[in-house]
Structure formats: structure tokens, C-alpha cells
Amino acid sequence: MKKLIYLTIALYTVLFANAQETDSLLVKANNLYAQAKFDEAINVYENILKIGYEAPEIYYNLGNAYYKKNVLSQAVLNYEKALLLAPNDEDIQYNLELANRLVVDKIEKLPVFFMRAWVNSWRNIFSSNMWAYISIIAFIVTLLFISFYLYSRRIGFKKLSFGLSFLTLLLCIVSLTFSYQQKQKVISGSTAVIMSPSVTVKSSPDASGTDLFVLHEGTKVWIEDKVSDWQEIKLSDGSKGWLKAENIETI
Amino acid sequence: MKRWFITGFLGLLILAKCAFAQDVTFTASAPEVVELGQQFRLIYTVNAQAKSFNAPTLEGFSVLAGPSTSQSSNVSIINGKVTQNFELRYTYIVQAMKEGEYTIPPAEVTVDNKKYTSNTLKIEVIKGTQGQNQGQQQAVTNQQQELPKEQISQGDLYIKIYVNKTKVHREESIIATVKLFSRLNVTRLENAKLPTLDGFIAQDIEIPPLTSLTRERIGDQVYLTGILKKYLLFPQKSGDIEIDPFEMDVYYQKASNRRQRSIFDDFFGSVESEGRKVISNKVTIHVEDLPANKPYDFSGAVGDLKMTADIDNVNTKTNDPVNLKIKISGSGNIKYINPLKIEFPADFDVYDPKISDNIKYSENGALGNKTFEYLMIPRHAGEFTIPAFNFTYFDTETNQYKTDKAGPFAIKVEKSDGDTSVAVSTAFTKEDIKYIGKDIRFIKNNNIKLRQKGKFIIGSKGFIFSYIISFILFILLFLFRRKIMKENANIVLVKNKKANKYAKKRLKNAYGFMNQNQKEAFYEELVKALWGYLSDKLGIPVANLSKDNARNHMHEKGVDEDTINQILGIIDRCEYARYAPVTEETKMDTLYNDAIKIISKLQQKLK
Numbered sequence: 001m002k003k004l005i006y007l008t009i010a011l012y013t014v015l016f017a018n019a020q021e022t023d024s025l026l027v028k029a030n031n032l033y034a035q036a037k038f039d040e041a042i043n044v045y046e047n048i049l050k051i052g053y054e055a056p057e058i059y060y061n062l063g064n065a066y067y068k069k070n071v072l073s074q075a076v077l078n079y080e081k082a083l084l085l086a087p088n089d090e091d092i093q094y095n096l097e098l099a100n101r102l103v104v105d106k107i108e109k110l111p112v113f114f115m116r117a118w119v120n121s122w123r124n125i126f127s128s129n130m131w132a133y134i135s136i137i138a139f140i141v142t143l144l145f146i147s148f149y150l151y152s153r154r155i156g157f158k159k160l161s162f163g164l165s166f167l168t169l170l171l172c173i174v175s176l177t178f179s180y181q182q183k184q185k186v187i188s189g190s191t192a193v194i195m196s197p198s199v200t201v202k203s204s205p206d207a208s209g210t211d212l213f214v215l216h217e218g219t220k221v222w223i224e225d226k227v228s229d230w231q232e233i234k235l236s237d238g239s240k241g242w243l244k245a246e247n248i249e250t251i
Numbered sequence: 252m253k254r255w256f257i258t259g260f261l262g263l264l265i266l267a268k269c270a271f272a273q274d275v276t277f278t279a280s281a282p283e284v285v286e287l288g289q290q291f292r293l294i295y296t297v298n299a300q301a302k303s304f305n306a307p308t309l310e311g312f313s314v315l316a317g318p319s320t321s322q323s324s325n326v327s328i329i330n331g332k333v334t335q336n337f338e339l340r341y342t343y344i345v346q347a348m349k350e351g352e353y354t355i356p357p358a359e360v361t362v363d364n365k366k367y368t369s370n371t372l373k374i375e376v377i378k379g380t381q382g383q384n385q386g387q388q389q390a391v392t393n394q395q396q397e398l399p400k401e402q403i404s405q406g407d408l409y410i411k412i413y414v415n416k417t418k419v420h421r422e423e424s425i426i427a428t429v430k431l432f433s434r435l436n437v438t439r440l441e442n443a444k445l446p447t448l449d450g451f452i453a454q455d456i457e458i459p460p461l462t463s464l465t466r467e468r469i470g471d472q473v474y475l476t477g478i479l480k481k482y483l484l485f486p487q488k489s490g491d492i493e494i495d496p497f498e499m500d501v502y503y504q505k506a507s508n509r510r511q512r513s514i515f516d517d518f519f520g521s522v523e524s525e526g527r528k529v530i531s532n533k534v535t536i537h538v539e540d541l542p543a544n545k546p547y548d549f550s551g552a553v554g555d556l557k558m559t560a561d562i563d564n565v566n567t568k569t570n571d572p573v574n575l576k577i578k579i580s581g582s583g584n585i586k587y588i589n590p591l592k593i594e595f596p597a598d599f600d601v602y603d604p605k606i607s608d609n610i611k612y613s614e615n616g617a618l619g620n621k622t623f624e625y626l627m628i629p630r631h632a633g634e635f636t637i638p639a640f641n642f643t644y645f646d647t648e649t650n651q652y653k654t655d656k657a658g659p660f661a662i663k664v665e666k667s668d669g670d671t672s673v674a675v676s677t678a679f680t681k682e683d684i685k686y687i688g689k690d691i692r693f694i695k696n697n698n699i700k701l702r703q704k705g706k707f708i709i710g711s712k713g714f715i716f717s718y719i720i721s722f723i724l725f726i727l728l729f730l731f732r733r734k735i736m737k738e739n740a741n742i743v744l745v746k747n748k749k750a751n752k753y754a755k756k757r758l759k760n761a762y763g764f765m766n767q768n769q770k771e772a773f774y775e776e777l778v779k780a781l782w783g784y785l786s787d788k789l790g791i792p793v794a795n796l797s798k799d800n801a802r803n804h805m806h807e808k809g810v811d812e813d814t815i816n817q818i819l820g821i822i823d824r825c826e827y828a829r830y831a832p833v834t835e836e837t838k839m840d841t842l843y844n845d846a847i848k849i850i851s852k853l854q855q856k857l858k
Contacts, residue, residue: 022701023701026699026701030694030696033694034694048701049704052703052704053701053702053703053704054701054702054703054704055699055700055701055702057694057695057699058699058701060694060695061694061695064691064692064693064694065694067691068691091692091695094691094692095691095692098689098690098691099691128707128708128709129707129708129709131709132707132708132709132714133708135709136714136717136718136721139718139721140721143721143722143724143725146725147725147728147729150729150732151732176709179707179708179709180709180710183707183709183710186705186707187705187707
């Protein structure tokens, strides 16, 4: 146990040492934004991301700066990224909705099975890391309850801790799954945003394919398949088509 | 006889009234232009009973007849109000004798011993067409004389449209006059077809109804003229705009072709009426567009204009109305001026402006003013400002855009005393927040925890480590617990093993006491030995040991009832022997031997 504490402390100090310079960059970028120098603010935010650090707030602030510069596609992209890292943040949701209103394409969403929607909404309460913490705590609590069960002499206490240990074990497994799924959402790159002002979606991964429909910048798509530099995308209304990978950027 | 009486009475009444009721006017009238040899009337009119009329000398004219007097009077009673008119006329029939301009000096008349003089007249005598061979004694009018002889030509009857300008800017006013010229005796005008006036906004200028034609000299001829129509035109588009001709049917008298057959024809005159359609000329007006450098707030006002604005109540209270009056006056297209753009404070209730205009259309164009009255009701206390506003127009004098400014007006609104008692706004109305614009929310500044990209706790070493460590801890705890339990179990075993030893030791002591014949100590030691043995063997502390639970425990361990009874019996006997006289059964050596026997017996059973 002590070892673990030392390890985490060591990890944090390393992170903080590196984070110091990025922190000053962040303050600088936020000041630039406050002075309405959006171009410069965008540069600094992008630099922080380039160094290899991220936070939902950075994506959010960057999205704001792009929004102010009327670069809709980048704004939507960064808001979506921020939302993946902090799925339950109200500000991000609000600004994304505002940006989406400016998106040209109006796509009807397919209805989601209510159980699935329910599970999704639970899952989106926390980020991957938060779920991971929860699973660890739940695991430890489960072990504690099992110990109680084993060593307690009172029958009532034994029964109670036995039941509770099952509950916390379930919580542990569920939060582990959620954590894993949240992580997958971030790293899989299965969603993307259209970056070109207008792009024609084809029926096959080939320039000679039939034109199916036209999409405009800022529209969110799901990536289904890939053939060389063509990608098959799916819209939230279920329609599918192929377009060149250069037209989209994964979230 | 009766009628005479009434007439006389009325006459008296009128005279009596006239004497004091009216201002006396005395006027002379005659045509302005006459032809040589033409007969005309020279009339002096006085509106009161007059005496001693003194006619002036008429130079250049000869008086053919007169003065003949005539009088007329009328009385009208309207709603009990009596008005009277009285006229006395002295009429001369005069003939012009010579060409030239003549002035007829004023005449004189006396009314109620006061002398009045008439106006002077100017008469121009021109050489007429009928020539001088006109017989002086001819009594018929000149028209009748010429008509039989001559064919009616175009020049005798025509209509002309005059405009005061042919080159104007858009919206600049033009006056168009439609005039009839005639040398015939016009009797009737019919079927006037007014020009369509496409491309203009037309406004009629009021003219007196055409009752009689006036004489006018055109070239060296006298025409009877009359203005038929007068327009004020505002061109609405640029380019050449044509004013369509004016058409009208004109009827005139014409001498009959029939020669005088009877004396009556001659006497009454043989004339007949004839009509003709007369079409006027066309007029083209060149309209220039307004200069291109229009100010942004120009809304089409053209003319010589001026704006004034005033506000009646600068310090007011809530719910007390404030009036802003904007007045635009001058000449130009006032009627078509739109309300100005004024930014009223958002918290004011502003009603649509009350627009009123007072415009006179005349020869000078459209003159007048237009007012916009705004009624504002402040609903909340505070200091408000109506920002300055502009009125921009195109000045036709200088051909430039001009701007009049008014404002800003600062209005101070105080809370009225009984703010809730106002009838207009109910006391408990909540206002929705007015959302002016929508914008994204501001960036996040606080508590940003940067972390490396793509790093997740799940699957990381620390994550797995913490799982494993907590599990290992659990297992360790389990093992530790088990070990302690084992150790506890060993203690019992040891005790069990050593039980015999301790018992023997105690018995040995007891044996010693027995030899020394110390009864008390012997029994005590023996009981201790037995209890201690049971305690060690059964794993029960001595303090908790009683005969009952010792029996139970031994029972559990499979010791037969006989043995249990024996050992407990020995303990009983020992305790009994301590306090009672020694019997056979409680003899020290017997008890000692029994105790050794039973311990060896138990030793076999409790292993």
C-alpha cells in the first residue's frame, strides 16, 4: 500500500513539473481570449495540445475561440472532443448546441431504445477516469464486506455484509465496463466532423460513385469502414455513404 | 294696391337697415382689353343708396348710353339671422374710339353725406379684326358680326397646357395650368378628359369655378380665356415624362346659315350652338434623378424644408406621458414625408405617431407643414435619452442634400408617488427578461487539470496495481487471521499435554501434606489439582468452570457418565471433608488413590 502511495506521489510530481510551463501557456491563452485576440489564443491552445497535454477545458476554450472566429467545423470538433472527456459538462453541451444550430445540415436522429438511452445517460455522468476510480473503491469496499462476512460472529451482520459485498461487486464491474467504454469512445475515433465547407457523399469508395447526398461543415458523422483513403460514414439518421478521409477529422 | 304697400314697406325697411348696417363699397368695372370700335359696359356699383353720382370724363371713349341706374336687393334669413344685400348700379355703354391705353379716373358718389370714390380702371384698346368699317349704329354684338362671315379656324379655339418648369429634379414640384383660349362665344364645356399624368403625383390646386371668361390680349388679338385646371405635379421617376393632352368638348354659338327671313329672326338674332372636341398640346418634362451622393438617412423629402422638434416634459414621473413633437415645414413634397427614425428608450411605451398635415397647394407649390406627435409613457424611473435624430432632404434651391438635426433629449423620470395606483399598468406584472442576443458561454479559467493525452487510468499500471494490492492485502489478512487461530488452538493443546504433569505435581504436594497430616492443605491441593486438570483438558479457564459445564464438556468429548460422576464425586467429597469430620470415604489416602485412578482414567479418555 505504501508503495502505491509513493508511486502516485511520484507520478504527480513528474506531471506537475511538466505541467508548469503548460499552465503558464494556458493562462496566457485565456488572457488572449479575454482580450478578444482569438487568433493568437487559438495558436497557444493548439500548442498546449501539441505538447501532449489535454483537458476538456482546453478543448472547450479552443472551441470557443474558433466559434468567435466563425470557424464552425473546428468549433464543433473541439466541443465534441471536450464533451468526450467531460460528458456531463453543461457549458460544453450548451455551446455545442449553439454551434450545431449554425450547422447547415439538419439530420433527424434515429430514436434510441430507451434502455440503451438510459444506460448511456448513466455512463455519461462521469468520464473514463472517474469510473475507474469508482471501480477501484468499489472493489476495496467489496473486499471489506467479505472480510466482515468472514470474521464477524454476529449472524445479522454477516448476512448484511454478504449482501452488500454482492452489490459493491456489481458496482465495481459496471463502473469498470463504463470506464472501458468511455475510454474506447475517446481513443477509437469512431466519430468525426465534416471539415470541408461542402462535400458530396458517394455510394462507393470511388470518385465515379453515384452522388448520394451533400454534407456541410460541422456535421457529425460515425465512421464505419475504411478503404484506402476513403471512409464509409454513417449519419445519425442511419444513412451511409463514402467520402474522402481528408474531408473529415476524427473527434 | 296692397302689393305696392308691401314693396314700399320692404324698401323702407331695407333702406333703414342699409343706412347703418354696412360698409360702403364703390367699385368700377370694365373689360381690360377692348377692340377698336367695340362697345362695352362700364359699370359702377355701390352697395348703398347713393345720391349725386359724379361720372368722370371718359377720354378716348364715347358714351353711347347711360348712365342707367338699376338696383337689386335681397334679404336672406338663415336661422333667424338676417343678411341683406343691396346694389345700386350705374351703367354706361361705351365705345372705344382710339387705340392705346387709357385710364378712367375714379367716379364719386355721396352716401349719407359722405363722399366715396371708386377705383381707377385701365383699359387697353387694340386694333380689332373687325376693322373700323364697323357701323357704329349696329346694335348686335361683335361675335355675331364676325361669325357669319368667317370660317372658324383652329386659332379661334384652343386649349393649352403651361408648365412653369420643364427641367426639374425628382420630387420637385411643377405647376401645370390648363387654359382655354377662345375668340368664340363659348356657351358650354363638357366631357373634360383629364390627362392621366403617369409618372407624377398630382395635386389639384384650387381655382375659382369658371363662371366667366376673361379677356386677354394674345399678340394683337383679344381672346376670352379661362383657366380650366391647375395641377401641382411631383415627378416620381427620372427621364422624359410626357403630360398627356387635355381634351374637352366646347360648345359655342354660331350664327345661323339662314339669312334673315323674317323680322323676328333679325330681331332675336339667328344663332345656333355648335360643339367641337378640343385637344391641347403635349408637354414633355425632363426629370433628373437626384444626385447620387445620398446620405444614408435620406428618405425622399425634396424641397425647401426645415425640421423642428420639441419635447414637452423633460422631468416627468412614471406613467406620465411625454410628447415629442416633430414639425417639418416649408415647401416641397411635405405630404409624402415618412416618420423619422427615432430610437426611443426600450423601456418606454411609445405609440404610433399622430400625423397631421396642413398643406396649401398654390401657385407657389405645396406650402405648409407636417407634424409627427409621439406619445411616450415611461414605465420605470431613471434617466433616459432620446438620441439625436436627423431629417435629410434635398434642397431644390441649392441642389444639395441638407440635414436638420434635433436632440438629443434627456428625460428624467422619477417614481410617481402612488406607483401602484396607476390604472394603466397592473401592479403585479412580472416582465420576462428580454434576451437581446445569444452567445456561447465564456471560457473556463479555473481548476484546469492538464494531463497527458491518451492516458487513462483504466488499464494503467497504477490501476491494475491497486486492484492487485488490495486483493493481496485481503489475502494476507485472511492468512494472518488463520495463523492466529492456529496458534490459539496450540495453546489448548499444550495445556492439554501438560495437564497430567501439573496434576501429578499437585498430587505430589498433596501427598506431602497428607504425610504431615495437614488436612486443610491436602484437600485444597487435591481439589485444585482436579479442577486444574479438567480446565486444561477441556480448554476452559478455571474461572469459567463449574460442575455443570464441566459435565457438559466432558459429555461432548465422549466421557462416560460413570467416570464423570466419579471425578465430580471426588471433588464433592474433598470439599465435604474440608469442613466435616473425616469418614471412611473421605480419608486422605483413599481420596488420594481415587484421584490418581480417575486422572489416569481420564487421561485415556481425553486425548
